[in-house]
Amino acid sequence: MVTVRDTSMVPPPGAMPEVIDQVALARLYGEPLFALPTDLYIPPDALEVFLEAFEGPLDLLLYLIRKQNFNILDIPMAGLTRQYLVYVEEIRSRNLELAAEYLLMAAMLIEIKSRMLLPQRKQEGADEAEDPRAALVRRLLEYEQMKMAAARLSALPQQGRDFLCAQVFIEQSLQPRFPDVQLTDLQEAWQDILKRARLVQHHKITREELSVREHMGHVLKALQGRRFVEFESLFDPSRGSTVLVVTFIALLELAKETLIEITQAEAFSPIYVRLAYKPA
Template sequence: MSSEARAPAGLRWVDATPRVSGEPMEQLPLDLYIPADALAIWLEQFEGPLDLLLYLIRKHNIDILEIPVARVTEQYLEYLALMKSMAIELAAEYLLMAAWLTEIKSRMLLPPEPRAEDDEEPLDPRAELVARLLEYERTTRAATYLDQRPRRERDWFGLSIEPPHRLAARPVPADLAGLIATMQGLLREGSVQRAHHVRAEPLSIRQRMTEILDALAGWRRCELADIFRADEGRLGVAVTTVAILELSRTRAIDWSQEVPFGPVTLFRPADEPVGRTDSSEAQDERTGSE
């Protein structure tokens, strides 16, 4: 059975057998000799000479404002020599920094030049180096802070949903007979679903007041239930009720109820003359009109 046959579904075994001159080596030779300096592990990685200087300063707990240039230069050159011995190619900026450190070291060893009393104090040869180191340190801290922030496609991933595939519109085959039949069906539906406007008959409160007075003109009394008309519906009940209340307010009619929930009797007051009266001041309201 081959190794590919024993691999899990969806996976493929990778042959990691070491090879020498293209031939697989199943076991190490007995006379194999590996020199002591043949294998080396280099863990420190620097972005540039300033990064290396900051590493040396932090490693030895040196105040960045009071840099011992001679000590730092010596350690810097030792690191360069170590990298050269490990066949690590050095960039030109590392060598330029080494020359600059050597220059600063030499300037600090020289005696100060005599100056007059009104002359300004000479600048520290380390001032420019310290300024560049502080600026680089601030930039490094800002870069580290930004790198620790959640980053898309590294710490979190956005959810993307593909839009549904839309089918292209295809024309439906049709003929003249089908179009005529469809048109006839639409016309029939339009005639069936035609809107029907219902208009209520206008009812006048003043006219209903006159009708009530005319009903009481002959015998002066009638039941309230006899005044309402079933064919007028709720609108007629509302108009009749308002007419009775208006006539009662103007003392044109009066009403009585002998027992609770009993029939209500409408009658003309004794001093009211029999006949039609227009003494009410009710407005002529037409309800239910458009």
């Protein structure tokens, strides 16, 4: 007896069935995927799983102590150091720069453990020797207080994170309010006006007609009937500098024309002026 099978309805080996059942691993572009591809390359750093995130060595130590229900005042250093080193080795293989401060704390833990194994020495004036773990316990307690305070502050409602401030803009006409002017403000404004006025003021220079010949006659008239006249007495400062200059020029003209004589007894002595002597 020969059995004939219709191979047209049997899918070839490795072909995907048309019906999607519950054994499909995933869907790729809408098609069922029953086996992982063998030629798929995934970089080593593409997938990383971070179980816990710590802010520093003290945060990690506090986490290990609270997780194992250790008494923070009586820390079992052996178990704590062992668990701490496991975590440090994990982050050391991934990020050496991040592990630097954790390695420093690991060295401190090992030092504390070694000091606990040695005979303790009493300090002068103390009844009992200081516990090597005392400094670490104080740091952990202070850090826990600060962490709890930060958590309480973070739990408070914050603007922009938990709520937004409602802002309403109302347009309305307001009566303008002019500033009050004090007496000192008016005085300062007036002083500024005077300063600007002095900067832009105009000075008009007028031409004064003065005659040298006329002043020569005045000098001759002053010397008439007098033997000697002091040089300074011939000038009148009250009439201005221009009259003084013209008078001096008149004296020079009279001396040039030998109508007067200017004499001096000795050096630095007073200067005298008199009419020139002409023999008859």
